[in-house]
Amino acid sequence: xxxxxxxxxxxxxxxxxxxxxxxxxxxxxxxxxxxxxxxxxxxxxxxxxxxxxxxxxxxxxxxxxxxxxxxxxxxxxxxxxxxxxxxxxxxxxxxxxxxxxxxxxxxxxxxxxxxxxxxxxxxxxxxxxxxxxxxxxxxxxxxxxxxxxxxxxxxxxxxxxxxxxxxxxxxxxxxxxxxxxxxxxxxxxxxxxxxxxxxxxxxxxxxxxxxxxxxxxxxxxxxxxxxxxxxxxxxxxxxxxxxxxxxxxxxxxxxxxxxxxxxxxxxxxxxxxxxxxxxxxxxxxxxxxxxxxxxxxxxxxxxxxxxxxxxxxxxxxx
Amino acid sequence: xxxxxxxxxxxxxxxxxxxxxxxxxxxxxxxxxxxxxxxxxxxxxxxxxxxxxxxxxxxxxxxxxxxxxxxxxxxxxxxxxxxxxxxxxxxxxxxxxxxxxxxxxxxxxxxxxxxxxxxxxxxxxxxxxxxxxxxxxxxxxxxxxxxxxxxxxxxxxxxxxxxxxxxxxxxxxxxxxxxxxxxxxxxxxxxxxxxxxxxxxxxxxxxxxxxxxxxxxxxxxxxxxxxxxxxxxxxxxxxxxxxxxxxxxxxxxxxxxxxxxxxxxxxxxxxxxxxxxxxxxxxxxxxxxxxxxxxxxxxxxxxxxxxxxxxxxxxxxxxxxxxxxxxxxxxxxxxxxxxxxxxxxxxxxxxxxxxxxxxxxxxxxxxxxxxxxxxxxxxxxxxxxxxxxxxxxxxxxxxxxxxxxxxxxxxxxxxxxxxxxxxxxxxxxxxxxxxxxxxxxxxxxxxxxxxxxxxxxxxxxxxxxxxxxxxxxxxxxxxxxxxxxxxxxxxxxxxxxxxxxxxxxxxxxxxxxxxxxxxxxxxxxxxxxxxxxxxxxxxxxxxxxxxxxxxxxxxxxxxxxxxxxxxxxxxxxxxxxxxxxxxxxxxxxxxxxxxxxxxxxxxxxxxxxxxxxxxxxxxxxxxxxxxxxxxxxxxxxxxxxxxxxxxxxxxxxxxxxxxxxxxxxxxxxxxx
Numbered sequence: 004x005x006x007x008x009x010x011x012x013x014x015x016x017x018x019x020x021x022x023x024x025x026x027x028x029x030x031x032x033x034x035x036x037x038x039x040x041x042x043x044x045x046x047x048x049x050x051x052x053x054x055x056x057x058x059x060x061x062x063x064x065x066x067x068x069x070x071x072x073x074x075x076x077x078x079x080x081x082x083x084x085x086x087x088x089x090x091x092x093x094x095x096x097x098x099x100x101x102x103x104x105x106x107x108x109x110x111x112x113x114x115x116x117x118x119x120x121x122x123x124x125x126x127x128x129x130x131x132x133x134x135x136x137x138x139x140x141x142x143x144x145x146x147x148x149x150x151x152x153x154x155x156x157x158x159x160x161x162x163x164x165x166x167x168x169x170x171x172x173x174x175x176x177x178x179x180x181x182x183x184x185x186x187x188x189x190x191x192x193x194x195x196x197x198x199x200x201x202x203x204x205x206x207x208x209x210x211x212x213x214x215x216x217x218x219x220x221x222x223x224x225x226x227x228x229x230x231x232x233x234x235x236x237x238x239x240x241x242x243x244x245x246x247x248x249x250x251x252x253x254x255x256x257x258x259x260x261x262x263x264x265x266x267x268x269x270x271x272x273x274x275x276x277x278x279x280x281x282x283x284x285x286x287x288x289x290x291x292x293x294x295x296x297x298x299x300x301x302x303x304x305x306x307x308x309x310x311x312x313x314x315x316x317x318x319x320x321x
Numbered sequence: 322x323x324x325x326x327x328x329x330x331x332x333x334x335x336x337x338x339x340x341x342x343x344x345x346x347x348x349x350x351x352x353x354x355x356x357x358x359x360x361x362x363x364x365x366x367x368x369x370x371x372x373x374x375x376x377x378x379x380x381x382x383x384x385x386x387x388x389x390x391x392x393x394x395x396x397x398x399x400x401x402x403x404x405x406x407x408x409x410x411x412x413x414x415x416x417x418x419x420x421x422x423x424x425x426x427x428x429x430x431x432x433x434x435x436x437x438x439x440x441x442x443x444x445x446x447x448x449x450x451x452x453x454x455x456x457x458x459x460x461x462x463x464x465x466x467x468x469x470x471x472x473x474x475x476x477x478x479x480x481x482x483x484x485x486x487x488x489x490x491x492x493x494x495x496x497x498x499x500x501x502x503x504x505x506x507x508x509x510x511x512x513x514x515x516x517x518x519x520x521x522x523x524x525x526x527x528x529x530x531x532x533x534x535x536x537x538x539x540x541x542x543x544x545x546x547x548x549x550x551x552x553x554x555x556x557x558x559x560x561x562x563x564x565x566x567x568x569x570x571x572x573x574x575x576x577x578x579x580x581x582x583x584x585x586x587x588x589x590x591x592x593x594x595x596x597x598x599x600x601x602x603x604x605x606x607x608x609x610x611x612x613x614x615x616x617x618x619x620x621x622x623x624x625x626x627x628x629x630x631x632x633x634x635x636x637x638x639x640x641x642x643x644x645x646x647x648x649x650x651x652x653x654x655x656x657x658x659x660x661x662x663x664x665x666x667x668x669x670x671x672x673x674x675x676x677x678x679x680x681x682x683x684x685x686x687x688x689x690x691x692x693x694x695x696x697x698x699x700x701x702x703x704x705x706x707x708x709x710x711x712x713x714x715x716x717x718x719x720x721x722x723x724x725x726x727x728x729x730x731x732x733x734x735x736x737x738x739x740x741x742x743x744x745x746x747x748x749x750x751x752x753x754x755x756x757x758x759x760x761x762x763x764x765x766x767x768x769x770x771x772x773x774x775x776x777x778x779x780x781x782x783x784x785x786x787x788x789x790x791x792x793x794x795x796x797x798x799x800x801x802x803x804x805x806x807x808x809x810x811x812x813x814x815x816x817x818x819x820x821x822x823x824x825x826x827x828x829x830x831x832x833x834x835x836x837x838x839x840x841x842x843x844x845x846x847x848x849x850x851x852x853x854x855x856x857x858x859x860x861x862x863x864x865x866x867x868x869x870x871x872x873x874x875x876x877x878x879x880x881x882x883x884x885x886x887x888x889x890x891x892x893x894x895x896x897x898x899x900x901x902x903x904x905x906x907x908x909x910x911x912x913x914x915x916x917x918x919x920x921x922x923x924x925x926x927x928x929x930x931x932x933x934x935x936x937x938x939x940x941x942x943x944x945x946x947x948x949x950x951x952x953x954x955x956x957x958x959x960x961x962x963x964x965x966x967x968x969x970x971x972x973x974x975x976x977x978x979x980x981x982x983x984x985x986x987x988x989x990x991x992x993x
Binding site: 057058059060061062063064065066068069070076077079080081083084087098100101102103105106109110112113115116119120123124125126127128129130131132134135136138139141142143144145146149150153156157160161162163166220221224225228229294295298305309312313315316317 | 695696698699702709713716717718719724728731732734735737738743746747749750751753754757758760761762764765767768769771772773776777778839841847848849850851852853856857860861862864865868869872875876877879880881882883884885886887893895897898899903904905906907908910911
């Protein structure tokens with residue numbers, strides 16, 4: 004019985020992230036529009052977009068291979084599995100032991116690997132430009148993310164995300180400089196990984212400025228829908244990750260009853276909304292940077308994460 | 322009852338006999354099939370012998386002394402847990418490479434320069450791993466080096482290959498010299514060349530430090546540690562592709578075996594700073610290796626540079642194991658050591674696979690330059706699929722095998738804050754960052770390797786005429802692809818298999834993984850960290866199939882082919898695609914400044930002028946210019962000065978001899 008309940012909680016989280024993902028994007032877009040004193044599209048516009056895309060035919064470039072057609076499903080699957088392993092409203096998920104934080108980072112890396120390959124499959128310069136810039140950004144963002152994972156793992160004594168979340172919610176965490184550095188670095192990495200301003204602009208289709216959009220330029224119809232959904236999921240994943248590690252309040256613990264779970268769900272929604280508003284305000288306030296300024300931005304994240312880890316190593320003997 | 326090591330030696334004698342036979346018949350048409358077939362059978366037999374030895378009585382040592390070699394020493398051979406593991410790596414590689422050679426060898430233009438040396442090379446690698454005294458070890462090591470040198474020279478009409486072989490020969494001799502001195506120090510004043518005697522004798526701290534440095538020079542130059550790597554990206558690609566696979570995938574592992582055998586086994590308890598040295602060298606090697614690989618446009622050279630990266634990862638794990646061992650933390654040391662050995666196995670799988678893939682591309686198109694390829698996925702579907710598997714594995718992406726060993730290495734790093742020394746505390750996180758950086762750059766590198774070679778549109782006419790290669794080659798690559806997946810989704814079984822190699826050297830082993838539920842791997846405790854490659858694989862498969870099912874059930878099925886978007890221009894030339902150089906340009910701008918002292922200069926014509934603009938990139942191989950050129954210059958200078966000694970009269974020669982004699986006698990007289 005307990006196992007079934009646990010499985011139900013796990014399944015609920017998987018469905019929750021899938022269903023919430025377009026809403027979160029719609030909410031961010033709405034807030035951004037309101038900040039610019041526009042009315043903005045409705046909150047459920049991303050759902051409508053996805054459904055419309057699914058109904059449309061696929062226009063496949065002449066040179067596209069089987070890899071191009073398989074990739075959307077692979078990207079979606081890898082991102083969804085990764086998102087399902089991040090605690091949203093309850094820690095101690097049924098399958099949390101199958102993969103720790105390092106695996107989650109690597110799963111996102113797999114999705115990006117195939118996305119970059121798909122960008123190069125058609126053989127236009129847009130795909131190449133997107134793929135080449137994406138791997139440049141990833142080559143700095145991924146090590147920064149891994150060093151953040153190291154810091155968290157050293158503080159909590161585990162790379163298991165459920166254990167980390169439980170530890171961060173307990174009073175023994177205290178205030179630590181290295182955690183502050185990791186938090187800032189994580190936000191910077193999250194901005195880069197989700198192709199948000201100032202690293203990339205999700206709304207642009209101007210050739211010289213796009214990274215993510217350039218890679219998926221040749222996608223259409225149901226394939227594009229899968230990739231868009233995966234992009235939405237990735238944002239939810241990072242927002243959930245930040246909130247479960249650095250804002251662990253209200254997170255239901257392993258084996259909690261329905262009441263705690265309901266409380267956790269409410270707290271989760273509030274956290275999502277707050278972080279989405281912050282993201283929208285930030286994106287409205289800053290300008291996009293030139294592509295070759297991005298390494299400076301991510302280099303700063305990498306250095307912060309490294310400093311945080313180094314501090315933890317050194318302070319262990321004090 | 323004949324001992325296992327004797328059986329193995331009979332097998333090696335058969336391999337050597339094959340080499341001699343191949344020399345006799347190598348110009349006949351049937352020779353290729355005969356040699357590779359025989360090598361396949363013998364390697365498989367050796368593999369089965371070692372595996373059954375491990376399975377029936379794991380950990381048991383089997384030794385033999387043959388009355389060969391120097392008359393008063395003999396040649397000792399021994400099979401223990403460590404050598405059994407490396408024998409499996411060598412012979413598994415040998416078996417699959419011979420299978421590949423059955424097909425690939427048919428396209429060889431000069432088979433009589435390859436066939437006699439191929440079995441000899443396999444036998445040499447086996448002998449190094451089995452040797453149990455310094456004499457047998459050095460002799461087999463030189464034999465292995467010379468056999469591989471002959472294979473590098475097989476296409477000797479190419480000027481570049483001759484240069485590569487020359488540099489390889491110089492570096493190999495230098496490495497053997499370092500090994501000779503290391504064994505000299507280990508043997509001590511008594512001059513006992515048997516490993517068993519060296520194991521019991523404990524050298525002083527100064528001698529131990531010197532032995533470590535000499536091993537890093539000797540074994541490190543063979544494995545490709547920076548800055549001793551310069552020969553590797555020249556020599557490995559120059560050989561025929563299946564030999565490149567052996568050199569990159571297997572021979573570098575034999576060098577690592579030599580390092581482990583001496584530093585972990587013969588040298589006794591390590592000092593903590595030895596861990597720092599090995600860690601730092603490993604980290605630097607990993608980052609520089611993969612950065613060089615990213616700048617390459619020659620597919621085989623790219624793979625050779627990526628070998629250097631993987632060697633760096635292995636050495637970093639070994640350095641961590643040394644640091645833990647020096648601080649009496651056996652369980653953490655076992656974790657780091659297992660990570661290193663696991664990566665040895667994984668790299669032998671995916672690097673062989675990738676070199677085979679490069680070989681089939683070479684046979685089909687005659688090109689190694691990626692910038693002349695492209696679009697091969699349409700022409701060679703099977704090759705491109707297995708090559709993709711290799712790329713995913715080497716980029717450390719789950720659920721394939723490269724990720725499993727990388728994950729173990731990261732877990733080992735997370736054990737290290739408990740280390741007491743400050744030097745280690747500062748170095749370990751930095752090296753952890755370097756490993757993370759090299760993993761991310763490896764993914765970028767193999768996006769480039771696969772994307773430019775196999776995806777996009779054909780960049781030259783030769784690609785339009787290519788087709789899939791023979792079944793033997795495809796079978797060999799498919800087997801390796803399956804191994805990459807299996808080792809990735811069942812890492813627990815591999816880790817348990819490594820315990821018999823870990824236990825005698827470290828004094829501990831990782832906890833038994835086969836007992837874990839659902840075949841997870843749990844290095845310490847489940848609440849701390851665990852990874853289940855099988856379930857991750859199953860989850861990805863299920864969710865991808867679910868998504869595909871829902872899409873095909875509920876969404877539109879319509880599909881139309883159209884031309885790609887080109888800003889309103891259609892039929893853009895294939896040359897307008899991204900090339901290997903342009904793909905790597907952003908990364909060159911980020912890392913090139915310090916790694917290659919790269920400078921870019923744009924030559925822009927005046928407004929209105931009609932000549933084209935030019936971009937000029939100036940890149941330097943820093944290791945080559947810092948270490949090799951000054952040494953080569955010094956040797957040139959000295960030989961130039963001494964050259965006139967060659968043209969003296971007989972009286973002057975006699976005077977010189979007399980003076981030398983006087984000096985020698987004076988030294989003897991004045992010696993305290």
